[in-house]
């Protein structure tokens with residue numbers, strides 16, 4: 001038995017209780033193998049509904065090992081999952097679209113539907129972007145939002161494919177607004193909305209974060225050293241009862257830089273100001289090298305300085321399909337009650 005085979009068997013065995021729980025909750029999208037913690041660094045294996053998505057980030061898998069992993073998972077789960085292999089071991093974790101190791105069958109690459117917390121999500125093994133359309137480590141946060149959105153005005157910042165917004169709509173939110181600058185990501189969000197036709201419609205704002213959140217917070221939008229700013233949609237100042245802030249680790253635009261290591265504050269400050277009195281802000285930091293304790297101190301200090309002290313906070317770790325032996329998962333989530 002190869003070492004990958006052994007590690008995968010152990011991972012599947014450890015997940016048995018979690019998978020039973022997820023299936024009973026209407027979830028069929030989850031991580032089956034989290035290589036960095038389970039014995040094959042740089043390898044992830046995820047189920048997205050009918051599809052099995054294998055991704056390698058350090059070295060390409062050998063074809064035989066890939067096919068053996070696929071067969072083992074199908075046998076253990078008693079399913080016939082369609083295999084997609086994205087080798088991302090090249091520069092900047094970009095997918096090698098030449099498919100030198102394995103070319104997916106055409107039926108594995110059609111648009112499919114996956115489920116989470118009873119909701120339908122668009123699943124697509126290959127698309128113009130690099131990442132899968134649903135980030136699985138945020139599942140618990142989406143569950144929390146679904147359970148705590150009734151009657152609330154919800155703002156989903158860096159919305160990507162709008163999973164958090166969809167969860168809020170399913171939880172009975174009064175209003176849901178998804179904000180992201182990428183048209184393609186919001187287009188998938190609109191597909192996700194259409195895949196759940198019984199939910200109330202959501203709002204989609206295509207805008208850079210900085211001008212949008214500063215307008216919502218009632219802060220001025222400053223030009224940088226005489227540089228003319230690109231145009232941006234005009235928004236009314238407003239507050240929301242539940243705000244989710246889940247930015248990428250680093251991104252630069254004409255309006256500012258998203259930098260979770262050096263400057264979380266400039267993202268957080270306007271998001272706090274946009275959270276209503278007695279509202280909730282869920283904020284995330286997915287940078288592995290940032291320690292929860294340091295980041296939490298920064299976050300709480302920022303709120304204090306703004307005269308909006310946090311009444312209660314709670315850490316929301318990812319579920320057991322993202323194990324971390326040291327209790328320090330890369331994705332850190334804080335729920336702040338004002």
Ligand SMILES: C[S@@+](CC[C@H](N)C(=O)[O-])C[C@H]1O[C@@H](n2cnc3c(N)ncnc32)[C@H](O)[C@@H]1O
Pocket residue numbers: 134135138157158159160161162163164179180181182185207208209210246247248249251252253258
């Ligand atoms: C890590 S994803 C966020 C994940 C998302 N919260 C979810 O629930 O899946 C990062 C998102 O931020 C968006 N983004 C990056 N920089 C941005 C900016 N300056 N303004 C608005 N959106 C931005 C990207 O388009 C992408 O959709």
